[in-house]
Amino acid sequence: MSLELYNFSQSTCSLKVRLQLAEKEITWTDKRLISSDNEHLSDWYLKLNPNGVVPTLLHNGKPIYESTAILEYLEDEFRQKKFRPTDPFLCSQLRAWLIFVDVWPAPAVRTPSFHFGGLLEKFKKMSQEKFEELKEKRPLKKEFYNSFDKNSGFSEKDIFTSFSIFERTFIRMEYLLKEFGGPWLMGKDYTIGDMAILPSIDRMEDLGLDDLWNKRFEGVKHWLEKAQTRPASKIAFYRGSRLSEQFPELNLGRGANSSVVEKYLKSK
Amino acid sequence: MSLELYNFSQSTCSLKVRLQLAEKEITWTDKRLISSDNEHLSDWYLKLNPNGVVPTLLHNGKPIYESTAILEYLEDEFRQKKFRPTDPFLCSQLRAWLIFVDVWPAPAVRTPSFHFGGLLEKFKKMSQEKFEELKEKRPLKKEFYNSFDKNSGFSEKDIFTSFSIFERTFIRMEYLLKEFGGPWLMGKDYTIGDMAILPSIDRMEDLGLDDLWNKRFEGVKHWLEKAQTRPASKIAFYRGSRLSEQFPELNLGRGANSSVVEKYLKSK
Structure with a gap:
């Protein structure tokens, strides 16, 4: 299983996902981008995330983007420690x-x-x-x-x-x-x-x-x-x-x- | 089972939910509000929907609001004819x-x-x-x-x-x-x-x-x-x-x- 998070240290949207990964105690690889180098606007990154923003989660090579969609995805896929109501x-x-x-x-x-x-x-x-x-x-x-x-x-x-x-x-x-x-x-x-x-x-x-x-x-x-x-x-x-x-x-x-x-x- | 939809005839957000109800062939009660009477801003309605907008779905008396949250809810609760990918x-x-x-x-x-x-x-x-x-x-x-x-x-x-x-x-x-x-x-x-x-x-x-x-x-x-x-x-x-x-x-x-x-x- 490979789980990589493209993120900025200080981005509020990246932080949402880092919070959830820490709460769920999931091991992940920190792909930290440097915003001043505009890596998030490079062609290779825009192929992963058409919004050109962080974060993007790469799960077994598949890119998931939009922080809220990532929160839902991690709840769907990693069911140890749930942070979404079942009701x-x-x-x-x-x-x-x-x-x-x-x-x-x-x-x-x-x-x-x-x-x-x-x-x-x-x-x-x-x-x-x-x-x-x-x-x-x-x-x-x-x-x-x-x-x-x-x-x-x-x-x-x-x-x-x-x-x-x-x-x-x-x-x-x-x-x-x-x-x-x-x-x-x-x-x-x-x-x-x-x-x-x-x-x-x-x-x-x-x-x-x-x-x-x-x-x-x-x-x-x-x-x-x-x-x-x-x-x-x-x-x-x-x-x-x-x-x-x-x-x-x-x-x-x-x-x-x-x-x-x-x-x-x-x-x- | 009771399913009531508070909606306006012409509201785009109401239409999202009406589309889904029709696609799923679910029977529902049309609680059509009159926007010019501002029924959606009345005290009784604001108790159901703190946003003061349509639509609100009342399912067995419980109010669900935000059209996109309603779309997800109807997929969760009414599983005949699915309109959300399982993958x-x-x-x-x-x-x-x-x-x-x-x-x-x-x-x-x-x-x-x-x-x-x-x-x-x-x-x-x-x-x-x-x-x-x-x-x-x-x-x-x-x-x-x-x-x-x-x-x-x-x-x-x-x-x-x-x-x-x-x-x-x-x-x-x-x-x-x-x-x-x-x-x-x-x-x-x-x-x-x-x-x-x-x-x-x-x-x-x-x-x-x-x-x-x-x-x-x-x-x-x-x-x-x-x-x-x-x-x-x-x-x-x-x-x-x-x-x-x-x-x-x-x-x-x-x-x-x-x-x-x-x-x-x-x-x-």
Whole structure:
């Protein structure tokens, strides 16, 4: 059996799958790509993954892509330690949540990640021509790359829209925690539903934006602490997978961008 | 066994599920809501579906929501006539496609639907105050409602972005048709992957925007004709489920908005 994961150390979507692999205690080969070398946009990689993004799971040579589809696939194929409910109704509620994550917070986390997380530094040094060339090569991210200025980043409006989508996410999480009785989103068992959102909220905390939930969404706060301290989470978030570790020169980590959050909360 | 579907006649997401119910020949009760009465935003409905959108499937009293989660649920629970591959690899490819649909064309179809499809007529007659009140009540669509003017609709830029997302969708469909050998997206068997996208492309045709694919994506064109003429499709798309039938006073139907498409294609 061969199982290889093409991934970036710091990608939230890669982290979803690394969390699940660690939880299931599956042995896998780390095919870590270097995002600054754009290996994910090379012809050989686009043959494996037409989206040109990480992660891609290669199982016995067959490429599986889209992080949520990978989560489902690993549950289908590796049945030791289950992280998806067997009850069809609960499974449907999990899937409604997985879709919510793919449509709302998963894209929304990119805006603050790019703006505060050190990635603009890379683009500032790049010529506009080179930047345009890179944009064109991205099968799914052209609109996203068109929505910011490579030197100044995102508008305040766009950043606040991202915050507002995270608020909606927290409201939904509090709803699920109440609906199914906690301590996890789908009730007493930790599932791929928790793993799907953990990297995005961890990222928001790493960007110093944790005031978005700390004082207002108690359920989310406790859920996050509990999820981060699971042994498998410690393995998946190895040193270097957080932006504050990759860019120590930036002002990142808990509370670092509280003033932006404060401005947002006042503007509402 | 009781199976009720809360749906709108013309909603693309409702149509996905109606297609599947017809394909599987399942007996169900049609709980048709009237969108102009905003029944989907009433308190009793929000308890069933926290998104405040259609469809919701009530199976023996339990509410299942998110159209894609409903498609999976019906495959889990009603195993006569299968529309999901049993092979885990092919199933993972289907799921990657379902996610693609939820993230890209499913939201993108709303822009031309609102702009060309007669829904603005309703908003024009509404006071700004009433319109703002409605916006606030929509759990998932606030940004969308903020992105257009209730009197003039969407900007050309937004409409063209939607077209560009559909082009990306056609490219992906041609890729799948080639990858799995057709005639359906996942190969020889018709699946929920076909049902997931059929209502959105049918809608684009109904809005008169079919020149987006007619001459340039032959595979999509033939796939659409084949999908629309399935007996189950005829049942699901009953008279009144297309906008051109609901708003006969508007200029809709095949080719009706070719000039807009032409302008878009020239602008690329």
